[in-house]
Amino acid sequence: MSEAREAILARIRSALHDVPPSEQPQDSPVKRDYLTQGSTERAQLIERFTDRLVDYKAKVRHVSAEELAAAIAQSCAEHGVKRLVVPSDLPQSWWPSDVEILVDRDFSLSYDELDRSDGVLTACAIGVAQTGTIILDSGEAQGRRAISLVPDYHLCVVRADQIVDLVPEAVSNLRSAVLDHRRPITFISGPSATSDIELNRVEGVHGPRTLEVLIVVS
Amino acid sequence: MRPNSVVIELTPKFEKAAKQALENTQLRRNMGKATQTIRAKRAAVVGELPDWQALREAGRAIKERTLRHLDHYLLQLEESVKRAGGHVHWARDASEANRIITNIVRVHQAREVIKIKSLTTDEIRLNKALKEAGITATETDLAELIIQLAGEHSSHILVPAIHKNRSEIRELFMRTLGVKELSDNPKDLAAAARAYLRHKFLTTPVAISGANFAIAESGTIGIVESEGNGRMCLTLPKVLISVMGIEKILPTWQDLEVFLQLLPRSSTGERMNPYTSFWTGVTRDDGPQEFHLVLLDNGRSQVLADEIGRQTLNCIRCSACLNICPVYERTGGHAYGSVYPGPIGAILTPQLVGVEHASSLPYASSLCGACYEVCPVKINIPEVLVHLRAKVVREKQDHGGLKGKLDPENLAMQAMSRMFSNRVAYEAAQRMGQKGQWPMVKDGYITSLPGLLGGWTAMRDLQALPQETFRDWWRKRKKQEEKASE
Amino acid sequence: MRVSLFITCFNDTLFPGTGRATVELLERLGHSVDFPLEQTCCGQMHFNTGYQREAIPLVRRFVEVFGDAEVVVAPSASCVGMVREFYPRLAELSGDQALIDAVAALTPKVYELTEFLVYKLGIEDVGAYYPHRVTYHPTCHSLRVLHVGDAPLRLLRKVRGIDLVTLPDAEQCCGFGGTFAVKNADTSMAMLGDKLRSVRETKAEVCVAADNSCLMHIGGALHRERAGVRTVHIVEILASTEG
Numbered sequence A: 001m002s003e004a005r006e007a008i009l010a011r012i013r014s015a016l017h018d019v020p021p022s023e024q025p026q027d028s029p030v031k032r033d034y035l036t037q038g039s040t041e042r043a044q045l046i047e048r049f050t051d052r053l054v055d056y057k058a059k060v061r062h063v064s065a066e067e068l069a070a071a072i073a074q075s076c077a078e079h080g081v082k083r084l085v086v087p088s089d090l091p092q093s094w095w096p097s098d099v100e101i102l103v104d105r106d107f108s109l110s111y112d113e114l115d116r117s118d119g120v121l122t123a124c125a126i127g128v129a130q131t132g133t134i135i136l137d138s139g140e141a142q143g144r145r146a147i148s149l150v151p152d153y154h155l156c157v158v159r160a161d162q163i164v165d166l167v168p169e170a171v172s173n174l175r176s177a178v179l180d181h182r183r184p185i186t187f188i189s190g191p192s193a194t195s196d197i198e199l200n201r202v203e204g205v206h207g208p209r210t211l212e213v214l215i216v217v218s
Numbered sequence B: 001m002r003p004n005s006v007v008i009e010l011t012p013k014f015e016k017a018a019k020q021a022l023e024n025t026q027l028r029r030n031m032g033k034a035t036q037t038i039r040a041k042r043a044a045v046v047g048e049l050p051d052w053q054a055l056r057e058a059g060r061a062i063k064e065r066t067l068r069h070l071d072h073y074l075l076q077l078e079e080s081v082k083r084a085g086g087h088v089h090w091a092r093d094a095s096e097a098n099r100i101i102t103n104i105v106r107v108h109q110a111r112e113v114i115k116i117k118s119l120t121t122d123e124i125r126l127n128k129a130l131k132e133a134g135i136t137a138t139e140t141d142l143a144e145l146i147i148q149l150a151g152e153h154s155s156h157i158l159v160p161a162i163h164k165n166r167s168e169i170r171e172l173f174m175r176t177l178g179v180k181e182l183s184d185n186p187k188d189l190a191a192a193a194r195a196y197l198r199h200k201f202l203t204t205p206v207a208i209s210g211a212n213f214a215i216a217e218s219g220t221i222g223i224v225e226s227e228g229n230g231r232m233c234l235t236l237p238k239v240l241i242s243v244m245g246i247e248k249i250l251p252t253w254q255d256l257e258v259f260l261q262l263l264p265r266s267s268t269g270e271r272m273n274p275y276t277s278f279w280t281g282v283t284r285d286d287g288p289q290e291f292h293l294v295l296l297d298n299g300r301s302q303v304l305a306d307e308i309g310r311q312t313l314n315c316i317r318c319s320a321c322l323n324i325c326p327v328y329e330r331t332g333g334h335a336y337g338s339v340y341p342g343p344i345g346a347i348l349t350p351q352l353v354g355v356e357h358a359s360s361l362p363y364a365s366s367l368c369g370a371c372y373e374v375c376p377v378k379i380n381i382p383e384v385l386v387h388l389r390a391k392v393v394r395e396k397q398d399h400g401g402l403k404g405k406l407d408p409e410n411l412a413m414q415a416m417s418r419m420f421s422n423r424v425a426y427e428a429a430q431r432m433g434q435k436g437q438w439p440m441v442k443d444g445y446i447t448s449l450p451g452l453l454g455g456w457t458a459m460r461d462l463q464a465l466p467q468e469t470f471r472d473w474w475r476k477r478k479k480q481e482e483k484a485s486e
Numbered sequence C: 001m002r003v004s005l006f007i008t009c010f011n012d013t014l015f016p017g018t019g020r021a022t023v024e025l026l027e028r029l030g031h032s033v034d035f036p037l038e039q040t041c042c043g044q045m046h047f048n049t050g051y052q053r054e055a056i057p058l059v060r061r062f063v064e065v066f067g068d069a070e071v072v073v074a075p076s077a078s079c080v081g082m083v084r085e086f087y088p089r090l091a092e093l094s095g096d097q098a099l100i101d102a103v104a105a106l107t108p109k110v111y112e113l114t115e116f117l118v119y120k121l122g123i124e125d126v127g128a129y130y131p132h133r134v135t136y137h138p139t140c141h142s143l144r145v146l147h148v149g150d151a152p153l154r155l156l157r158k159v160r161g162i163d164l165v166t167l168p169d170a171e172q173c174c175g176f177g178g179t180f181a182v183k184n185a186d187t188s189m190a191m192l193g194d195k196l197r198s199v200r201e202t203k204a205e206v207c208v209a210a211d212n213s214c215l216m217h218i219g220g221a222l223h224r225e226r227a228g229v230r231t232v233h234i235v236e237i238l239a240s241t242e243g
Helices: A002-015 A042-055 A068-078 A111-116 A167-173 A175-179 B014-022 B025-047 B052-068 B070-083 B094-107 B119-123 B126-132 B142-150 B166-176 B186-203 B229-235 B253-267 B300-304 B309-314 B320-324 B326-331 B342-353 B370-374 B381-399 B401-405 B408-420 B423-436 B451-457 B470-485 C009-014 C016-028 C044-049 C052-066 C077-094 C097-109 C113-120 C140-145 C151-157 C185-201 C212-224 C234-239
Strands: A059-063 A083-086 A100-103 A119-123 A126-128 A133-136 A153-159 A185-188 A210-216 B087-091 B112-115 B136-139 B206-209 B213-215 B220-225 B239-245 B275-280 B290-296 C002-005 C032-034 C071-074 C110-112 C133-136 C163-165 C206-209 C230-233
Touching (some): A002 B070, A002 B300, A059 A068, A068 A119, A068 A153, A068 A210, A111 B186, A126 A167, A133 A167, A167 B253, A175 B253, B014 B326, B014 C185, B025 B320, B052 B253, B070 B213, B094 B206, B094 B239, B094 B290, B112 B186, B119 B126, B119 B239, B126 B136, B136 B142, B142 B186, B220 B229, B220 B253, B300 B342, B309 B342, B326 B342, B326 C185, B342 B370, B342 B381, B370 B381, B381 C052, B408 B451, B408 C052, B423 C009, B451 C185, B470 C016, C002 C016, C016 C032, C016 C230, C044 C052, C052 C097, C077 C110, C077 C140, C097 C110, C110 C113, C113 C151, C113 C234, C151 C163, C151 C234, C185 C212, C212 C230
Parallel strands (some): A083 A100, A153 A210, B112 B136, B112 B206, C002 C071, C071 C110, C133 C206
Antiparallel strands (some): A133 A185
């Protein structure tokens, strides 16, 4: 194994015969004069985030903090959710009544249990308006990756203040989760989809076939 | 040793394979429709970004920095992955990579693995190697599954089954998945694949993936996908093996702010693809508890050694160049005889296997330049094509023996170079052409030419050479002017 | 301005009318035209086919012939593209510093005709008259190597009497590609077939472009089909006047 490693490194070093030995990586210039900070106002940001989610066939509703619990219950009812998976640190005040709650306590739910559930409820880390993307960083009220993947319906709560304008802002905000905590990150833009048949996008393959987003606005 | 695995079929040459493909009217229709759809989608979402050109330039520059210091970044990546609890393996070529992967699967006594679409594993023909070791690999990407079920080769780097339309796929699924009733609605076809793969996702212990990005500073690997089959493979199995070409590395997490904008818009024409997953080594209680990263050379260090060809390694496999290419649109991917078809394949394949083994590919382009214009990392594909053509010619002239030297094209080019280097010879050739053409000219046109030039008159008439060249006219005019001024 | 005409070997031999029209137009616009007789070929075919060593003497020759010119103008986008974009590469390959310097000094003075008129001289209306239904095919090298943009269209729009119609999928390559048309004749024809369909759709009687090479390819097929459409170089339209 280390023989291959040495051989490959030697090949690379000889291939780079034109790079002066004194050159450091940062000597090779990278101009970052693309946009890194959005200038959109909050109200417009929420509007754009909503439009782009809808564009990729996610369902979206705006609710106030007071309405949230009722909205969750209503969404579950509309989708016929009887067994709902939640991460163990999801606020209990969000739990809908009349629904069996499967708490992923100590990550104990089996894949079969997840598969037999009707949906999952999570919070998120970031929303990106530019692309209509929800980002899970395994942080608070998001749980492990499997719970937001196996159930066929994902209900996700986004606070308005979690929405950023541009992709670079989101990447920058995730830095600590990745570099300091090595947490897995998942970007979600609409329900699962495929363009594999005649390059036409159709929604609903292996991931949740329905993505519903509740944006909590004040 | 040359990595021949990248090539599916060395013969026939591109022009011969293309001729066959061009006869297939169903293929022409499927390809035309699909590429035109995706071109329009790409143009729309690229047009949304006012800073697209700045992003392209940053993407190019980041790749250049990475490649110029590839040894440094690979070592950094290795250390980061190990620190995060992963294992790192190095493979010089396809067989070494296949051996490493097979051994890992064997240690876990798995007879079955699930796979995320990965060109790199296609390149090393991993599925074949696994099969020989008694391990069944199931492709989980819809298009890869279609190809696997049909027993065919991929014809597009992003959408391997682009050459098939919905009714062909319906027929295939009914035949191979045992589905009794199925419409040709893409939604129903996708649902059939979901039902077929569901149990495998929940129970298979080992998954194999490629990698879209590997972040040197953190050891984070990224996979970009649409269907959720990627998330399934990356999350549910106990063991995950990721194979990546050594050029897939990015120095920092921040660099993703560029590539997460360039890639989805260029490939599927979306603002963002449905799912992108990042993981860093092993996370307790979440996802695979054993992670292996295989770093593959397989000819890439040779590409790196060529200062003009090096930019080929910028490629992020978006497929925008395939979708825009007028040649690819008409011939489809199989004519290129490689895992990597289209314009990027026409420059990558000959560099990976050596131009002497793929000498027709650099000529599989009209040099129209559309590929360069759409490339999100600014690979100057026409420049590399012409550079490789020069290598093909030099190989023929310097190592082709007498046959290479007496090659009719070579002789003609040598003669013309000499002729154009001398005005008298050039003007004599013009007169010779004017006189010599007459047996072939009818009503001012030539309708049939012999030899190499016969390809021209197969479909086109050739206008006869006029009896007066421009310079004849100019000389006459000058003389008249002089006379008039006398 | 004293313009040195780079006619290109292709136009010199096959399309002398394009050269005559160029002289006529430039003189009508008040410029004097010089035609250095020692010029031959820019070496594009050699370079694009992979015969770089054989192209270098032609670079040297071009620099000797045109080195002292005030400005060099050619009615061919692909040949100008060759000189401006690829001569520096060939000069570097030659390893001859004098040639590298000479090429660097010369290339900024070399123009394709339509970009010379619109961007250098700032003229769009050249006083032409051409009472025909015309469609314009932007050639790949004018579009993606030289980036002439809409210069040809701006000139055509000012032509009196013209009925200018848009070509569908105009920016698609016609399939010429130099030796590509011979080496990959079948693929070239498949591309050409679609271009012809677009041309016929416009019901134009004339297909115009800034490169006679592409026009010979398109025109040769239109002639074979007896399509009733002819190909004309843009300068021949710009040189036409009433009466």
